[in-house]
Amino acid sequence: MMRVTLWGTRGSLATPGAETARYGGNTSCVEVRGADGTVLILDAGTGIRRLAASLPPSLRRVDVLLTHLHMDHIQGLGFFPPLYDPEIEVHVWGPASTTLGLRARLMRYLSPPLFPVNLRDLPCRLTLHEVPCGDFDLGMFRVSSALVCHPGPTVGYRIAAGGEVLSYLPDHEPALGVRRFPHEAEWTSGYALASGVDLLLHDAQYDHHEYPERVGWGHSAFEHAFAFAALAEVRRFVPIHHDPAHDDHEIDRLIAEAVSTINPPFAVIPGTEGAVFEVGPSAR
Ligand SMILES: [Zn+2]
Numbered sequence: 417m418m419r420v421t422l423w424g425t426r427g428s429l430a431t432p433g434a435e436t437a438r439y440g441g442n443t444s445c446v447e448v449r450g451a452d453g454t455v456l457i458l459d460a461g462t463g464i465r466r467l468a469a470s471l472p473p474s475l476r477r478v479d480v481l482l483t484h485l486h487m488d489h490i491q492g493l494g495f496f497p498p499l500y501d502p503e504i505e506v507h508v509w510g511p512a513s514t515t516l517g518l519r520a521r522l523m524r525y526l527s528p529p530l531f532p533v534n535l536r537d538l539p540c541r542l543t544l545h546e547v548p549c550g551d552f553d554l555g556m557f558r559v560s561s562a563l564v565c566h567p568g569p570t571v572g573y574r575i576a577a578g579g580e581v582l583s584y585l586p587d588h589e590p591a592l593g594v595r596r597f598p599h600e601a602e603w604t605s606g607y608a609l610a611s612g613v614d615l616l617l618h619d620a621q622y623d624h625h626e627y628p629e630r631v632g633w634g635h636s637a638f639e640h641a642f643a644f645a646a647l648a649e650v651r652r653f654v655p656i657h658h659d660p661a662h663d664d665h666e667i668d669r670l671i672a673e674a675v676s677t678i679n680p681p682f683a684v685i686p687g688t689e690g691a692v693f694e695v696g697p698s699a700r
């Protein structure tokens with residue numbers, strides 16, 4: 417059994433307010449919990465604060481899997497209480513750059529003047545791991561990572577438990593540089609991570625008016641996200657990384673419009689903060 421909770425679904429910048437309360441204002445953070453008690457945290461956006469409050473006091477190890485180091489995916493790290501607990505083993509997984517290791521890249525944020533505490537002074541038992549690094553096992557989960565199309569080194573994740581599979585691609589522009597999208601599956605960024613999954617959490621930041629002004633910014637228009645999900649033959653698609661400029665009504669409208677024009681062969685479930693999913697078997 418794999419239970420997935422969305423703690424932060426907003427892209428780019430935390431966007432609190434009455435007009436965004438339903439889809440949520442917190443930035444990228446998703447909890448994946450296994451029947452064996454394993455806890456994986458996908459990205460450490462501002463949603464991680466409320467997630468942390470829900471963790472069992474008996475927890476002794478937690479793995480934080482970062483897709484990349486843009487601020488909306490790491491801002492919550494400094495406010496994650498397990499980092500200050502000497503009894504807890506914290507493993508942080510994330511990409512290095514061509515010139516800096518993961519530790520040096522995280523220290524850019526976790527050091528003054530941006531943050532009062534230095535990474536090396538954190539009391540928890542901290543281990544850093546660089547991705548992509550081939551498949552690895554965390555408790556009952558098998559995790560795969562691969563570089564995907566987004567500015568700077570960025571990975572997506574595929575997480576499997578037995579036949580149950582989830583794919584997480586919050587910042588992804590697979591349509592970049594492609595004349596007609598989608599094109600051949602094996603040449604499509606992120607395809608292997610999402611192929612046949614039961615649940616795809618994917619970037620759907622822009623509408624089709626906004627995207628042409630933002631080509632190369634690393635995000636998907638709704639139509640591209642839907643086309644990607646269809647190509648990958650997913651069972652359920654959850655649009656996330658909502659644009660800060662889109663309020664709840666606008667996101668409702670964009671999803672309804674995309675569903676009625678595209679008539680997708682998969683279920684579309686709006687990515688609202690607090691939503692919980694049980695992941696089922698993959699299609700293949
Ligand atoms: Zn982002």
Ligand SMILES: [Zn+2]
Nearest residue numbers: 486566587634
């Ligand atoms: Zn990003």
